[in-house]
Amino acid sequence: MTTFRxxxxxxxxxxxxxxALPGLASAEVTVLGWPGGSEETALRAAVxxxxxxxxxxxxxxxxxxxxxxxxxxxxxxxxxAAGSDAFDINLIATYSIGRYAPFxxxxxxxxxxxKVFGKPILExxxxxxxxxxxxxxxxxxxxxxxxxxxxxxMADDAAKARYAEIAKKYLGKELAPxxxxxxxxxxxxxxxxxxxxxxxxxxxVRYGTVLQMxxxxxxxxxxxxxxRSYGADWTDASGKVTVDSKAYRTGLELYxxxxxxxxxxxxxxxxxxxxxxxxxxxxxxxxxxxxxxxxGELMNPDTAPxxxxxxxxxxxxxxxxxxKDHIHGLGLGLNKSSKHKEGAxxxxxxxxxxxxxxxxxxxxxxxxxxxxxVAKIAADRPDLVKLGEFAGAYGYxxxxxxxxxxxxxxxxxxxxxxxxxxxxxxxxxxxxAATRTMTDLLKK
Amino acid sequence: MHSTPQQREGRLLLAPxxxxxxxxxxxxxxxxxxxxxxxxxxxxxxxxQIVGFRNFGVVLADPEFWAACWFSLRxxxxxxxxxxxLGLALAIFLSPIVSRxxxxxxxxxxxxxxxxxxxxxxxxxxxHEFAGPLPHYLTLWFGTSPAFLDANNAFWTxxxxxxxxxxxFAFLLFHVAYISIPAEIREAAAMDRATAWKILWRIxxxxxxxxxxxxxxxxxxxxxxxxxxxxxxxxxxxxGSTMSLSIYIYQSFFKGGQIGQAVAASxxxxxxxxxxxxxxxxxxxxxxxxxxxx
Numbered sequence: 252m253t254t255f256r257x258x259x260x261x262x263x264x265x266x267x268x269x270x271a272l273p274g275l276a277s278a279e280v281t282v283l284g285w286p287g288g289s290e291e292t293a294l295r296a297a298v299x300x301x302x303x304x305x306x307x308x309x310x311x312x313x314x315x316x317x318x319x320x321x322x323x324x325x326x327x328x329x330x331x332a333a334g335s336d337a338f339d340i341n342l343i344a345t346y347s348i349g350r351y352a353p354f355x356x357x358x359x360x361x362x363x364x365x366k367v368f369g370k371p372i373l374e375x376x377x378x379x380x381x382x383x384x385x386x387x388x389x390x391x392x393x394x395x396x397x398x399x400x401x402x403x404x405m406a407d408d409a410a411k412a413r414y415a416e417i418a419k420k421y422l423g424k425e426l427a428p429x430x431x432x433x434x435x436x437x438x439x440x441x442x443x444x445x446x447x448x449x450x451x452x453x454x455x456v457r458y459g460t461v462l463q464m465x466x467x468x469x470x471x472x473x474x475x476x477x478x479r480s481y482g483a484d485w486t487d488a489s490g491k492v493t494v495d496s497k498a499y500r501t502g503l504e505l506y507x508x509x510x511x512x513x514x515x516x517x518x519x520x521x522x523x524x525x526x527x528x529x530x531x532x533x534x535x536x537x538x539x540x541x542x543x544x545x546x547g548e549l550m551n552p553d554t555a556p557x558x559x560x561x562x563x564x565x566x567x568x569x570x571x572x573x574x575k576d577h578i579h580g581l582g583l584g585l586n587k588s589s590k591h592k593e594g595a596x597x598x599x600x601x602x603x604x605x606x607x608x609x610x611x612x613x614x615x616x617x618x619x620x621x622x623x624x625v626a627k628i629a630a631d632r633p634d635l636v637k638l639g640e641f642a643g644a645y646g647y648x649x650x651x652x653x654x655x656x657x658x659x660x661x662x663x664x665x666x667x668x669x670x671x672x673x674x675x676x677x678x679x680x681x682x683x684a685a686t687r688t689m690t691d692l693l694k695k
Numbered sequence: 696m697h698s699t700p701q702q703r704e705g706r707l708l709l710a711p712x713x714x715x716x717x718x719x720x721x722x723x724x725x726x727x728x729x730x731x732x733x734x735x736x737x738x739x740x741x742x743x744q745i746v747g748f749r750n751f752g753v754v755l756a757d758p759e760f761w762a763a764c765w766f767s768l769r770x771x772x773x774x775x776x777x778x779x780x781l782g783l784a785l786a787i788f789l790s791p792i793v794s795r796x797x798x799x800x801x802x803x804x805x806x807x808x809x810x811x812x813x814x815x816x817x818x819x820x821x822x823h824e825f826a827g828p829l830p831h832y833l834t835l836w837f838g839t840s841p842a843f844l845d846a847n848n849a850f851w852t853x854x855x856x857x858x859x860x861x862x863x864f865a866f867l868l869f870h871v872a873y874i875s876i877p878a879e880i881r882e883a884a885a886m887d888r889a890t891a892w893k894i895l896w897r898i899x900x901x902x903x904x905x906x907x908x909x910x911x912x913x914x915x916x917x918x919x920x921x922x923x924x925x926x927x928x929x930x931x932x933x934x935g936s937t938m939s940l941s942i943y944i945y946q947s948f949f950k951g952g953q954i955g956q957a958v959a960a961s962x963x964x965x966x967x968x969x970x971x972x973x974x975x976x977x978x979x980x981x982x983x984x985x986x987x988x989x
Contacts, residue, residue, distance in 0.1 A: 302826075324951075325949040328737055328949065329737075329949075331737075332737040332738075333740075333742050350952070353738050400855070413876060431838055436703070465929075465930060465933075466930055466931050466932060466933055466934065466935065468950075486725060515842070516824050516825075516842075517824070517840075517842030517845060518822070518823070518824055518842045518843060518844045518845060520842075520844065520845050520846060520933040521844035521845070521928075521929055522847070526819070526823060529823055529825050529826045530823075530824070530825050532825075533825035533826070535825060540765070619767075656952075657949050658950065659952060661948045662946070662951065664935060666931065667934070669934050670933060670934025670936075671934075672933065673845065673846035673933035673934055673936065674846070674932040674934065675933065675934040676845060676934060
């Protein structure tokens, strides 16, 4: 009986081993990707193409690894710092390269990479002049607006008079409604106030805008294009922190003015990406500065039946320094502790090729591609044309925003700026505290 | 001083447990102490530089640390009192129903089955002005809905969310304690013409005293170290208005990269817990002595 049981156990073990081995043997390069969104879908499709290539050796085949988005960067940081070799290639973002660079290795993507992505986009994956990854997706912001509401406003003289009255009362100047593509930040604010029920009871929607004001680092990226268009930067050329500036004050005060006037939902201090999308799809919002990634949801009649057909996008409004649009890239780079570096580099080089970028884009990814490359996929992905256009014309990265302390700088700003918006600190106190923390973080 | 065979056997059987504790508790505790006394970042985790008690000084001088302590203390005390008050009232008033229909107990226990982080996410939806049922109906009936999660209301919203989830736990403890009181005692008191109020006040509550103390203690500890649902619902809150001590430690460690300070804060939290527990044990011993003397 004992012998029979031993034989059974050995048999089951052998069965399990044969079932598991093919997967292990054929996947030598493990990629830790950004889970749960279009990035995952696109990466799966690209890896399928790569693994099926005739010249991809069995030992170079790629296996994908995903875990939850919540706390992704914290877990990744802990894994990298611990020297984990559970993955050979991992996700990086423009704002976190400096933090992860000590645990990663630069990669040479070859000369063709610049032809595919263009120099500025490759730079979103560089730290101290070295290339740390392939830029797979680019993020920036669109100003979403309701075409139907703006068209009605522009066609109604009485509405225009009311608009001018509201602008005078809240912004101190008489303004006339404009085409959203011509907006400066005051025009946008006046439009947001006009479409706010608390300000204008005749407004067809409840709020003129929806601001993402939660104490969250990503919300600072959405906000900072406003002060940037007034000339804001984190530091000057000498490295001195310049957050306590007229430009930042203008931006922060405008957000507070809109929040206090009720132009954004009352709970905006707890709003981030999903709350903004939910507010927009309700049909009760006139404008929203939101990530480009939301376009798929907000302009799709299946996911936003009430507003999709009337939703349009332009680049963020302009300031005295013109239009500015925060950009950052998501990409894939090489783990220093990898045990399969050669195979991993071969995959990264392929990923930086035109064929790979087109396959990735076709499957739903959002790479920023050079004009002649994006033209090849413009029919399938017209949004990528706008993405490349906005990134090229208005994209910027703040001084120090790829440093090791960049994430912590965003965190510090989020804490101090939300304290001001919530009325817990004065503007002077918030900016003084942000300056202190940023000086400490950026000198390291 | 030769040990008996039974003692030797006992030690042998205890050895795996001791080894487990050494590996899984002592080692992390030792690393914690080293990091708390070191200048250490993610880049230097394997080569921390000892700086003495500097991290403790920095943490103790940080107003955010004290704000986080105050948040956790208020949150822990308030939620423990409200949950135990409600749990006790429900245990007493629902006792006849729950004793007769056991399945109602499962129904009442349901909120406890949901992971706290999921509760945070669930209430983000429930309280959302455009997607949530609560603001929808409040707006429909009263024309407006409060900002549940703004800096002024977030604390009380979080208290309500915590109370709704964990009152069933207090209820369960009190229900078991309440039905354990022998029926004869109540019958004897009733025969002596004691009113229901007097039976409750003079007999039942004193007999449930130990359970009440334990429930308050457990709920306070859970409330004091709250993380998941608060983090899921409001994060650290506007300007850090909903930053509990656990969130402070998490933010310092992962977001700020100040590992030494984060670990020093956790050591301080551990020492404070130790003082409170030791104080409670001393108090209990004194009360027991007084009772014995009486």
